Amino acid sequence: MYFIKFSTYITVIYFMAINFLADANLTSWNLKNNSKLLENELMNLLKICFVGHSNYLMMLGHDDDFIDKIDKIETASTVIIKNNSNIDTIKNHWQLSSIQLDIIILSIKSSKNLELELSKLKSSPWWSIDSHYFIINTSNTSCDNAIDYLNTTWHMNLLSSIFMCQEENQQINLYTYNPYTNWAPSSWHHQLQINKTWTLYNRPFNINSNNTCSNLIFDKTRYLNGYPIKALANPKKKEKYKTDVNYNYTSLSKISSSDLLRCLFSALNSSLIIHLNGPMYLDNNGKPTSQVFYQLSDGIYDMSLNFRYLRNVKNHRFFDYTYSYTKSSVVIITHKSKQMTPEEKFKRYYSRNVVMLTIISCLLTLFAFGIYEKQGFGIAFFEVLRLIFNTGLLYMPTSTTMRIYLYPIMILFLILSSTFNSKLASYLTHKHYHSNIDNIDDLKSSNHQVFVANEFEHYLKNFPRKYHIYLASDFCSSVLLNNSNAACVGRRDYEAATRFYLHMSKETVADFYETQLMRKNWPLKKKINFIYSILMECGLLPRLRYQQLVTWQKVLAQNEERNSPKYRPVRKKNILFALKLFTVGIILSIISFIVEIFYYKKNNKIKTLKLNNNKYFDFTYPLTKSGLVLTTQRKGYLTPWQKICQFYSQGVIILTLIVCLTSVVFISIYKNQGLSSACLEVFRLCVGTGLLHMPNNTIIRIYLFPVLLLFLLLGLSFNSKLSSFLTNSNPLENIDNIEELENSNYTIYVYEGIKTFILNFKNKNIIYTSNIDCYKFVLNDSSSACITYESRSYDRAMKYKLYIGKIRVLEFYEVFLMRKNLPVGKKIKDIMSRLMESGLLSRWRYKLKFFWNELVEQSNKEIAVDYYRPVTIEDLYFSFKFLAVGLSMSFILFLLEFFHYKKFNLYR
Known part of the structure; x- marks a missing residue:
């Protein structure tokens, strides 16, 4: 079993x-x-x-x-x-x-x-x-x-x-x-x-289908539908943030180039998770200096929103980058230059070469006065001081050689004195600053400590070795906050310049392109580059960059305006240096004055120059310049007939007559019209109504082209001049010089006291009179002229509306007469010479002449009031006459043409 x-x-x-x-x-x-x-x-x-x-x-x-x-x-x-x-x-x-x-x-x-x-x-x-x-x-x-x-x-x-x-x-x-x-x-x-x-x-999959290859590979980044992108960002300097908080799209304003980023993420249709952190940069070898960058390389974050130097990220093993479309530059950033003190301004008045030239000129002039002129070095020193202060010499040297030498020396001190005064006025009323550093050569010649960003160190390889260069962060402008003697070589930083009132050099050290970092093998890289390329091609990206720069530049300009010196009431401390300088000048003037007093007491000798040997009179030094002038009545205005006679020159009129005769001959021969018909055709050309019958012959057409052009130009110019001459008043030219007077038929009245001055006068119509005021003859006779003293002519010309020629007939100097052996004569001469040297006498003369010229000019304006006024019927009388002449000629021309047609039976 x-x-x-x-x-x-x-x-x-x-x-x-x-x-x-x-x-x-x-x-x-x-x-x-x-x-x-x-x-x-x-x-x-x-x-x-x-x-x-x-x-x-x-x-x-x-x-x-x-x-x-x-x-x-x-x-x-x-x-x-x-x-x-x-x-x-x-x-x-x-x-x-x-x-x-x-x-x-x-x-x-x-x-x-x-x-x-x-x-x-x-x-x-x-x-x-x-x-x-x-x-x-x-x-x-x-x-x-x-x-x-x-x-x-x-x-x-x-x-x-x-x-x-x-x-x-x-x-x-x-x-x-x-x-x-x-x-x-x-x-x-x-x-x-x-x-x-x-x-x-x-x-x-069915290989026998017709749609086997259709959409087999499709763009999976086409619709993001708010897909979250994790980004790193370095906020602006003034923005407050927390490192343990994630920000979203609405926080883009805390980042530079926010407008560009809004366009990018709007086109991506994605959401944004932003992690704000401190300064993030790469060193010169591209190695990250912040732990946050390692999170980007590990894929925790997708991209960095700030733009980086392209050279440091190119061919990087841990990062990818976008295409570089934005351009930036490396500049030198320093503090604004300090205000110059008055002592520094005074040292900068003149260059070293000008100071050395002035010292050498002073020493040579001192030896020239002391040895060559034998005045002693004490007096020579004060003469040099007088030259420096532009007060002239106390004793003019008599030697021609010394005068020739002093000519450029006095011009030199005159220029130095004027420039010194102008600079002094400018330096005491305006704030002046030391020059800013605007290029590499300025940086080399300064004593600044040079800091350079890690990534830009290679730009200073050729910098002199005696300068020690310190390395700093990406935005090394933060170094300047605690060091006023520092200079930063880094990227252009408008934010720091506006916030801390810094200076950026006008010349750039170098230009470079910027890019954005992203994690390696990021699928959205291609999409972002595509969006950037579209923004670049349509011009939106350069526009956004330009708007950002304009915004920063406006803020910089407002800061400059806010910190620029304002005009305010002058206080005592503002003119303290000027008071010190004034005190030094007063002390030097008092010392010079005391020394000159002792010198006069020791050497009581007054050197005078005898100017005449007159038996009855003595006179002062010829100090004031005057002359003889020409006085006439003002000429009237051109009549309408005179205006028409001046329309064209004789050459133009002769040329026009020759062209008319030649045209009559050509038309009568080539067109077989007879002289009467040819004359009518030419007359039509002159009037500007064109030809009655245009010729068929090519030769006569070629000839008539320049003729038509000539009459067209003449007609245009005639119409323009006619309208101008009939609506404006044109004065006749007055006599301004002796050559115009010689060519005229004027009767000339000359005061007998100046008879010897015009011996070479060619005009035979000369009448000598004992009346010094010969203007009365001019008032009674419009075709007469008066030659007299300039000093007696201005008031008469203004009172009686006479005309004074612009060019003097003769120039001479005027003096003051004195009786012989006047006790105070030498004193008067000495005072006059001092007034002349100080320029006061010339100033009085200039003010007097300016006053008379102003009055004469005002009188001229009153005379010329009727130059431009509303046109009245009386002004148009000549125009009506001219119109009547034109109508009569047109009627005669019409009758002639009518009989001509009736005779030859030519109707069209």
Whole structure:
């Protein structure tokens, strides 16, 4: 019984073993057939949809048969890496590493195996998140684990990934995903949604369908629908923030270039999670100096919102960057220059060369007076002082050589004195500042401590070695806050310049491009670069950059205006230096005055110059300049007939007559019209009414072209001059000089006292009179002229509205007469000479002449009141006469043409 049971058990176990082996063989056979089927379908898919568009393929896996099939695809180059291959042995081959792979095929047994293969590929030069990845599972006959495979590719940032598998019902399906939103083209079907954004899609595969390649690969970043982007940012200096708080889109105003970032994220249609932190920058080797940057490289954050120096991030292993569209510059930032003290202003009055030239000139003049003129060095020293203070010499040297030498010396001191006074007035009434540092040469010549940002250190390689250069942070302007003698070489920082009232150099040290950092292999990099390129092409990005610069420049201008010196009442402390300078001058003047008094008492000798040997009179030194002038009545105005006679010159009139005669001859000969008809045609040309009959002959037409142009110009100028002459009063030219008087027919009255001065006068109509006021003859006779003293002419000319010539007939000096041997004569002469040297006498004379000239000018204006006035009927009488003449000539012309037509019977 037990035997029977045991045998029964053995039999059952035997059959179970047979069934298990059969099922195992069947499963292995099914798996193999499933893998072959997927491989064949994928190869067909690549041939139909990608071969011809993509040039390079890569195969990762262990199936040698499938590798051979892929390798036989025409027009496609294949890179094959098996499981047992070592990528490191070939990735250094420059020809292979330079290949950009379009399609990567992975024949994988499990998702762990997929992660391993992708990790190997990531360490190779062919890694690219923009390639298309096709995954085949060779160890399963269903699609239940599609989400595991695609989730692995998402962790690797591979958006263009497709998983191909066969369902239990033998249907081949394609699976993909959208990690940002639940959107996909209509050919893809919603399969599963893990969270708010990550969605799984599938579509059946049929190689014979017309829509096999349609939307197989689609842009999954097209609609983000508020997908959150994690960003790092360095806020503005004046903004308050917390490092443990996440900010959103509304906090972009705390960051520089906020307008540009708003445009970017508005176009992305994404939400924003901003983490604000302190200064973040890269050193000259591109190494991060802040721990926050490592969180960006680890993928905790997606991008940095601040713009960075492109040179430090280019070809970086841990970061990617956007295309560089924004341009910035490296400048020198310093404190505003300080105000100059009065002592510093005084030292800067003249350059060192001018001071040395003045000292040498003073020494040479001192020796010239002391030795050559034999005045002694004491008197010579005071003479030099008088030259310096521009008060003239006490004793004019008699030697011609000394006078020639003193001429440039006196001009030198005159220029120095005038410039000194002007600079003194300017420096005491305005604030003056030291010059700011605006370029590298100014920085080299200054005594500033030079700080340079880490990333811009290479720009100062050629800086002199005697200067010690200190390294600072990215925005090294913070160093200037505690050091007024520091200079910062860094990026242009408008924010610091406006907030702390700093100066940025006008010339740039260098120009560079800026970019934004982002984590490596970020799928949205391509989308962001595309948006930036659109903003650049449409001009919005340069416009936003320009608006930002204009805003900062306006704030800088307002700061400059706010801190610029304002005009206010002068206080005592403002003129303290001027009072000190005035005190020094007064002391020097008193010392000079005392020394001169003692010198006069010691040497009581007055040197005078005898100017005449007159027996009856004595006179002063000839100090005032005067002359003889010409006085006439003012001429009237041109009559209308005189105006018409002045329309054209004689040459133009003769040319016009010759052209008229020539035209009569040409028209009468070439047109066979006779002299009367030709005269009428020429007369029509002159009047500007055109020809009655246009000639057909080419020669006469060519001739008439310049003739018509001549009469057109003459007619236009005649009309313009006629309207001008008939509405304006044109005075006759008055006599202004002796040459015009000689050419006139005037009767000339000359005072007998000045008879000897005009002996060479050519005019024969000269009458000498004993009356010094010969203007009375001019009042009675408009064709007469009077030559008399200038000093007696201005009041008469103003009173009787006479005209004084602009050019003097003769110039001479006037003196004061004195009786012989007047006791105070020498004193008077000495006073007059001093008045002359001080310029007071010339000033009085100038004021007197200016007064008379002003009165004469006022009289002239009163006379010329009727130059421009409303036109009356009397002014138009001549116009009416001229119109009557024109109508008469037109009527005569009409009658002549009428009889001409009647005679020759030519009607049109």
